[in-house]
Amino acid sequence: MIVSQYVYFAPSSKWVSAAEIAARLGLEPxxxxxxxxxxxxxxxPxxxxxxxTCRKPGLTVEEQINRIVDRLFDHAERIGELAVELDNxxxxxxxxxxxxxxxxxHPDGEEEDLTGPVEGLEKLAxxxxxxxxxxxxxxxEFLRLTRAALDVDEYAYG
Incomplete structure (x- = not known):
């Protein structure tokens, strides 16, 4: 099996541009x-x-999420306030x-690693x-403060 994955956090709006969101947050995307x-x-769109975004290969989803949360946690309340305004x-x-x-x-994804046991257990395909x-x-807490939904999409390539 081959897996490609990435995570992103995004405020969005039909009417407020990404440039204006960046200016309001004081953060470049x-x-x-x-x-x-x-x-x-x-x-x-x-x-x-x-x-x-976090598109670093070799990281689990959990690790990718944590990298984003680490970058944005100090700004979470401000992001949440902006999210309320964008909703309005x-x-x-x-x-x-x-x-x-x-x-x-996905052809650019990562192959399953079947080499060597893990904690004494044999790896199976x-x-x-x-x-x-x-x-x-x-x-x-980050999701709560930013008023964010968690959305998970999984696809088969092809």
Whole structure:
């Protein structure tokens, strides 16, 4: 099995640009998404996004999430306040998300490591080292403070 995965945190809005979100937060994003940059009508992407990402290979989802939370935790309350404002501007909830994306059998993904035992146990195919993760109390507090949803998408490549 081959697994490719990444995590990002993103406030988003239909009407407030990623540049304005950056200015309001006083933080530069790793990536931005511009509403309607692929298709004007209907707008695709559907909203502007300011994104902090972790795409480092070899890390579990848990480790990727923790890297993002470590970068943003000190700004969480301010992000949460902005999320409330963006929800009000857009007229609907959901301005803030912690997104996990995992793609199985992606050619750029990581092969399953079947070399050597782990803690004396034999490794079997289908027990990829990147599978399995959890969120701890600090991550849950970050989600609460930023008013973020946790969204997990898993896809099969092809």
């Amino acid at each position: 790793d990536e931005i998404v511009v509403r309607g940059s692929c298709l004007a009508s209907p707008a695709r 559907a909203s502007h996004r300011w994104k902090i 501007v857009d007229g609907e909830p959901g301005a803030s998300v912690l997104q996990v994306v995992r793609v199985f059998e 289908g027990q990829h080292q990147l599978l399995g993760w959890h969120v701890d109390a600090r991550v849950l």
